[in-house]
Amino acid sequence: MTPRTTGAARRRRVPLRYLLPLLFLVALMAMLMLRGYTHSEILADHRVRPPAPTDQVPHRVLGGGPVIDARGGQISTREVPRKKLVLTFDDGPDPTWTPRVLDVLKEHDAHAVFFVTGTMASRHPDLVRRMVDEGHEVGLHTFNHPDLSYQSRSRIDWELSQNQLALAGSAGIRTTLFRPPYSSFADAFDNKNWPVTEYIGSRGYITVVNNTDSEDWKRPGADAIIKRATPKGGKGAIVLMHDSGGDRSQTVAALDRFIPQLQDKGYEFTHLTGALGVTSAHSPVTGLDLWKGKAFVYAVQASEHVTGVLVVGLAVIGALVIGRFGLMLLLSVMHARRTRRSGFSWGPPVTEPVSVLVPAFNEAKCIENTVRSLIGSDHPIEVIVIDDGSTDGTARLVESLRLPGVRVIRQHNAGKPAALNRGVANARYDLIVMMDGDTVFEPSTVRELVQPFGDPRVGAVAGNAKVGNKDSLIGAWQHIEYVMGFNLDRRMYDVLRCMPTIPGAVGAFRRSALERVGGMSDDTLAEDTDITMALHRDGWRVVYAENARAWTEAPETVQQLWSQRYRWSYGTMQAIWKHKRAFIESGPSGRFGRVGLPLVSAFMVLAPLLAPLIDVFLLYGLVFGPTQKTIIAWLGVLAIQAVCAAYAFRLDREKMTHLISLPLQQILYRQLMYVVLLQSWITALTGGRLRWQKLRRTGVVGSAPGIPAQPYSGERRPVG
Known part of the structure; x- marks a missing residue:
């Protein structure tokens, strides 16, 4: 490289004093975008498809059990055995209600399946770890909770992989259990959502719906929740409940009565693989995938803290702006009235x-x-x-x-x-x-x-x-x-x-x-x-x-x-x-x-x-x-x-x-x-030094407005 080329490269280098503010603003926007992504404000799709015809859905699915296994191209369904109940909770973890649900389950020695969203899992990783540590199973409920029947295969893959990334970073696991958003019973599959279930099965997942809906999202009262969650005739069931998405106090109250009542009747509250007697749905995540998950969760946590500070800062700047404008208007009026009133003077004329x-x-x-x-x-x-x-x-x-x-x-x-x-x-x-x-x-x-x-x-x-x-x-x-x-x-x-x-x-x-x-x-x-x-x-x-x-x-x-x-x-x-010592001076x-x-x-x-x-x-x-x-x-x-x-x-x-x-x-x-x-x-x-910076003048201001610029005529002389 010639000396001239080296000099040109040096001149083109962005000075640090310009680069640092630019990097700061870019990082700020990145944190805000990540926060928006994990709060379903970015890339979220809240559409819900109405029911469609069911003629393309296999009859054994429509009339089968709530567990659908379409892995390997072979479709099978399974029911939960008698006297076994699988409690499932959707849309969490929620920092308020999930801990209360977990406390009730622990008190009554019951286990459940939590179908978590990636947005919530990445924001509350400690709750996911607690679920796993206390023997519960965790399943995927997508990352942003979209209706997958509207989504492309690439978006479905993205929802699953991001959900798994959040699980890996939160608890170091991967799961094979999946529940589609807005799903209900097996007989609710139609020509629009069934192809999605088949595709997800080809990706190695077991789809879990339910056959008993507590309808706790309606908040009908604890008695109504218990009645709707109770299976008839000693049958086994997968019970749908929620630990997030709003006030779940009725759900918690119902659980505290529902579990011991059915335990007294001989029911066992267990997770899904325990009820079905199959291999655990969890597998450990190691190596690069584990560190990618942890990095993602750490980034989400950082964005939560940063944006929390930003919101406080926005409140502060709002108060400062309004306060400053209010003070300026009020005190400027006082100043103008004082200095412009008739007879005002500072003292004897100078x-x-x-x-x-x-x-x-x-x-x-x-x-x-x-x-x-x-x-x-x-x-x-x-x-x-x-x-x-x-x-x-x-x-x-x-x-x-x-x-x-x-x-x-x-x-x-x-x-x-x-x-x-x-x-x-x-x-x-x-x-x-x-x-x-x-x-x-x-x-x-x-x-x-x-x-x-x-x-x-x-x-x-x-x-x-x-x-x-x-x-x-x-x-x-x-x-x-x-x-x-x-x-x-x-x-x-x-x-x-x-x-x-x-x-x-x-x-x-x-x-x-x-x-x-x-x-x-x-x-x-x-x-x-x-x-x-x-x-x-x-x-x-x-x-x-x-x-x-x-x-x-x-x-x-x-x-x-x-x-x-x-x-x-x-x-x-x-x-x-x-x-700065003026802050503490008196008098x-x-x-x-x-x-x-x-x-x-x-x-x-x-x-x-x-x-x-x-x-x-x-x-x-x-x-x-x-x-x-x-x-x-x-x-x-x-x-x-x-x-x-x-x-x-x-x-x-x-x-x-x-x-x-x-x-x-x-x-x-x-x-x-x-x-x-x-x-x-x-x-x-950074302790930088700034030299005096002389501005280049043009002499464009020749005189005060309304006063012509004229050479001195000698008509009056300054003193001296």
Whole structure:
């Protein structure tokens, strides 16, 4: 292999961070499919054929005994001898009723035959083992309980082999006894089901029907069950009962009286081969077949446990989603009424000058728009652009603009936290606004952003970050997310006094608050979340200023969006872990640990991690049913989201037209976010390291909507 070929093969290899989430989702679906298969939701056929003519059925079968042996092409039937009763139980084992039936049989020293389905045997292997250990016989009742007269020979073989596989894995045996689903007496064979019996005989099985039906499935009462199960004139019989398929309390009660009553009359309750005096129907399974059976049963058990956890997870995510939407709506209404009422103020008007920090790394395409939007501010400011080792001439471009009040500080590339700390060190004023180099402000943004500092308890303020490039489909989806998810969240967290994040695109800080917590840290990839949590723990209030709008350039490609959200998700997990001691801190600073961290962990980490379950069960329900209920449930969740989104858009005075793409966002965009978060979890759990991921900017956001982008005219000058 040439070096070039080797390099190409290496490039084509799927990265582990993509492969692991894919394998996880595939395994999840496989477990769910296996669970559906063993619960007769997949490949199940519930049709029951009506009676057909009987002219093709041998007379010796129609008038013969309930045991039909068609092995080797020779057809014979047998009756159970006098004074012998063979109790048979269909459709189990059931975890509730089978143990009670076994207890009664053991108490009265009676034996029986259990015709088990593979679905139940694989789910409850311990009960099959108990049947064998206590001397009972086990027969096949197919795997999924279909009417075999509707099935092809290959499906019949599949039903038998899967049923035997479940027996091998459960008790290490193979059986020759078989009872068809929906069977009754020998004279009920007809032209449709008799060929099936002949074929099954050719496969080495003895077919067992019955000649005494207790009709316990009708639940007529214990007395009626005993009467119908009792043979007449001392005849032997195969008695049909059930240990599964519903409430079998009457069956258990009837057995406890029926067995001793007939034992007193000289009847013997034995299994079939004992009654007929023939070789046992069981044979041991060894070698590869045994291990295949055990592997199958273990897989079924795993699927039961996994899907049980998934169902609990679905309930949790349902509660979280409804709870979050309810909290957002209720608390957002409270926030809007409080901040919009006549006469509301944070305190005395804040008019002091502000330092605006713009960290920039290779922002040449958009830095001019950013700086010019700041020059149009109606609040006195100084602008400090911290060039973090750009290689595209960002610093030279800003200097060439020669805008008053704008300074450029250059440093070797050290990362965004270091650039911001450098800016704080060079800032002239005590109120500091931080923004991204791809963001533009409205003229009133800085003024609105710093007004909450009229309250001396406020240490930081989150602004209203909005998507500037929302005309594309991906941009529209992010626009919905920003307005609904981020800003409704911030209103909720503001009321609860546990704001988790000051957005990097638009946030303001007191210098004293920053200095007390040690400034911006590079311990995490979410330095904005990290500093916000640190301020809470230091006792500062963090609030939301809805009118401080900033327009940012959202990622325009799936790859860029993936990179951004991967960093956000992983950085949030890092910040939660870094500040985990807040859970146990007391005093005013402990409020964030008692309220904020649990909410952030539940809504921003746990809920998105469990949210794929909604779509997994949606897909499963659409394919395997119940389809109508599944669609109604999904539309219900979508309706709740639509109500929240519409309210959020109304609060932010946004056009409702973008909500047209909300259903598509839920189907496509949300799935991408799931995989991103799952990848972040895997990175965190495996101890992986994630580097800062710089997004490629286009400069498409030239100015705030409704405000023309114009060169600075010199009509007003920022301070400094």
